[in-house]
Amino acid sequence: MDDDSPVNRWERRVDAPLAVASLLYLAAYAVLVLGEGLPRTLVDGCWAVLAASWAVFAGDYGVRWRLSGQGVRFVRRHWLDTLVVLLPLLRPVRILRVYDAVQRRRGGPRWPLQARVMLYAGLSALLLGLAGSLTVYGLEHRAPHATIRTFGDSVWWTCSTLATVGYGDVTPVTPAGRLVAVVLMGCGLALLGAVTGSFSSWLMQRFAQPGEE
Structure with a gap:
């Protein structure tokens, strides 16, 4: 197209x-x-x-x-x-499209691909983390036997989930909360892979000897 x-x-x-x-x-x-x-x-x-x-x-x-x-x-x-x-x-996450829209209108130089991927992944993690924290807090804090009682608990759980750490000290107990957890786990894996791959590619380009690229 x-x-x-x-x-x-x-x-x-x-x-x-x-x-x-x-x-x-x-x-x-x-x-x-x-x-x-x-x-x-x-x-x-x-x-x-x-x-x-x-x-x-x-x-x-x-x-x-x-x-x-x-x-x-x-x-x-x-x-x-x-x-x-x-x-x-x-x-x-659609907020991230603004950068591309501004660059297309200005016609100016864009950041290298690896830098843009890491920027988008970082901002995506931030936005997803905030939205996920709000969603899980709203679903969980009044549920019976809930371990996520405060918004701070929800932020902590979301950060550990997106980072694929999963300490297990606080966990969602409702079906909807667990569905959100699955989505965040998948997004966390994808974002972590994107950042790791882009950073590795950037390092290889920076330290490659002439003629090795």
């Missing part, structure tokens, strides 16, 4: 609005989860923001599906976008 394809033109237009929708989603969700005794109007407003952000992502997905002309193959080839629509946990 070239840069002038309908899909790419559409993506250039909506990258920034989708990033704003991601930030609004994360902020509204944080207010709902961490807020206690909120006014009913504020709660309703947060739910409206969550619904609107989902509508924005679903609308963008539908437009790109139609513009691609790929039919069902679009779902397979754009599986990450499909997961972003289906799993709210992953929506904040």
Whole structure:
């Protein structure tokens, strides 16, 4: 697909609005989860923001599906976008598309591939960690026999899960919480592999002798 394809033109237009929708989603969700005794109007407003952000992502997905002309193959080839629509946990990651959108508009030099991969992986881990901590805290802190009672417990558990350490001192007990754990484990493995591979590639390029590359 070239840069002038309908899909790419559409993506250039909506990258920034989708990033704003991601930030609004994360902020509204944080207010709902961490807020206690909120006014009913504020709660309703947060739910409206969550619904609107989902509508924005679903609308963008539908437009790109139609513009691609790929039919069902679009779902397979754009599986990450499909997961972003289906799993709210992953929506904040769309914020990372802003960097590419800004660089395309400015036409300036971009960072080396390895640096961009490590940057994206680090920011993805941060955003996923925050969204995962909020989600698990909301699901777990009032559950019977829960070990994740505070938001700090949730942050600690999320960090150890994304890092694939898994101390086991606090663990989710609800089915939904364990499903979130599976998603975070998979994301943690993928992000850790991306950073390790990119860093190794960067080291090899830096220390390679002339003629060895």
